[in-house]
Structures are given as structure tokens and as C-alpha cells.
Amino acid sequence: MSWTKLGDEWCQMTALEDLSHADRWHYLCLIQFCSRTDKRDGIMRGVDARRQSDHADPASALANLAAADLLAIEPGDRYRLVRIESDDHLPSDATRKRTEGNKLRQQRKRAHDKGDHSLCREDSPCHASVTRDVGTGRDGTGRDKSTNSKLVTPTSTWPVVHISxxxxxxxxxxxxxxxxxxxxxxxxxxxxxxxxxxxx
Incomplete structure (x- = not known):
């Protein structure tokens, strides 16, 4: 999930003062579009720039945003959000990396809690407990050990196998x-x- 950062003073920006509510809304939708699609340079196609909100006249909204120096008109029917390049609205690379790391850690934890250790790191304690050296001959019965004594079946109750x-x-x-x-x-x-x- 992407997110957009807006300072507490965003609504009081001088550049927004002469814009209508609908133009401001369209501007916010353009910022969110760049955030959602990871357009860190703020450049988008004209068709995308026009359809990001329910503005009655998106072409005039783009012209008004360009006049307020919030949007630059680029060659080839492209537009560029000016302030997005300076990380005013998109999370920094460090924040994105931290978010991805947190997401991976949560994914590992959920899998680990369900008994799936395929995502666990090689140096995690759960790998040490399931990795066995088959060649030593000292690995025990091979039955899973559990910390819950109610789940451990005593060996005296195992069925006896008679060899014919x-x-x-x-x-x-x-x-x-x-x-x-x-x-x-x-x-x-x-x-x-x-x-x-x-x-x-």
C-alpha cells in the first residue's frame, strides 16, 4: 500500500490560495496518483493527468495548476508535478526501504507462527532446531518435540511392531x-x- 505525506500547512500553501476547491482536489488526486504508481519524477501522461478526479473540466484544472507553478507542461502531452520531486509528498527511499523491511518481517512472523519456516532467516533459532545432521546417529527418535507436554505422546504408548x-x-x-x-x-x-x- 502506498501513502502520501502532506504537511500540516499544506492547505494554507500560498500557491493554492487562488485555486478553486475543485482545482485543489484535482491537484491532490495528481499527487496521490504519483504516489500510488511510484512516479517519483512526477511525470505523467496527459490522459492520466486529466482523469484523476471527478473535476467537471480537468483541462482547465491543469491549466490553473500550471499557472500556479504547481504543474509543468511537458512535450508530448505530458505533465510534471513540480513539488513532488523534492520528496514533499512521496516517502523517502529510506522510509520505503524501512516499510518494505517491516512488511517482510511481518510476513515471516505470520508464516513462522503457523509453523512454516521457509521464510525464516538462515541464522534464526528455528532453523537450528529443525536442521539435523543425519550422519551422527544421535538425533533421537525423529519424532517432533514440543514444549506443550499435552501434545507429546509418551513412547510407552507407541504401538509395538512384531517382526516376522x-x-x-x-x-x-x-x-x-x-x-x-x-x-x-x-x-x-x-x-x-x-x-x-x-x-x-
Whole structure:
């Protein structure tokens, strides 16, 4: 979102004294247009300069603004806001950079709070807690740790897995009774292909 800065004395500017309310409104709309579209040089096309407000006669408004030295008429049906170049109305580069930085920080924080750490900085503590050295063998069970004890499932409640010594099918890994076969009796393409390979 862009914004426009106006000093407290803006309405009392000497240049605005002889302008009608409608001309002043059109002038403010031109300033806002440059702010919204990031036209830091204040230059805009004639069509844009004429349609920025609901002024009944925008061409006369532009002529009046030019006569008040608030607007310069440029070649090729272009207009330039004179005072916008000196950062009178647009935020400075430092302010824009700070605003963008704040926006990025808020975006990171919202993602982080939802558990998405893809936007977090590399040196943030959350990266250290999820990065693991797989080669050490000392990384624990691999279950997520939580500071909330109600969410942690004790290991005593984990299901016990019994490992069978019976042979298993090389395709579907189901236990088999016949130890002389490598593929179970299931009739499908994968099993039939495995039987063909073992027969050859």
C-alpha cells in the first residue's frame, strides 16, 4: 500500500490560495496518483493527468495548476508535478526501504507462527532446531518435540511392531507360507512380471 505525506500547512500553501476547491482536489488526486504508481519524477501522461478526479473540466484544472507553478507542461502531452520531486509528498527511499523491511518481517512472523519456516532467516533459532545432521546417529527418535507436554505422546504408548521370520513376497512384501517361492500367489501385472523374471 502506498501513502502520501502532506504537511500540516499544506492547505494554507500560498500557491493554492487562488485555486478553486475543485482545482485543489484535482491537484491532490495528481499527487496521490504519483504516489500510488511510484512516479517519483512526477511525470505523467496527459490522459492520466486529466482523469484523476471527478473535476467537471480537468483541462482547465491543469491549466490553473500550471499557472500556479504547481504543474509543468511537458512535450508530448505530458505533465510534471513540480513539488513532488523534492520528496514533499512521496516517502523517502529510506522510509520505503524501512516499510518494505517491516512488511517482510511481518510476513515471516505470520508464516513462522503457523509453523512454516521457509521464510525464516538462515541464522534464526528455528532453523537450528529443525536442521539435523543425519550422519551422527544421535538425533533421537525423529519424532517432533514440543514444549506443550499435552501434545507429546509418551513412547510407552507407541504401538509395538512384531517382526516376522516368515518369507515375504518381493513385490508386495506380504508374508508367505511357502519358503521356496519369492513371489506370492497374487494375480496382477506386477506379480506376474516378477514371476517371469525369476523363471528366466
Amino acid at each position: 521370520n516368515a518369507p515375504v513376497c518381493e513385490v508386495c512384501l506380504m508374508p508367505m507360507q511357502n519358503t521356496s517361492l519369492t513371489v506370492c500367489a497374487t494375480d496382477d501385472e506386477a506379480h506376474n512380471d516378477a514371476r517371469m523374471r525369476s523363471a528366466s
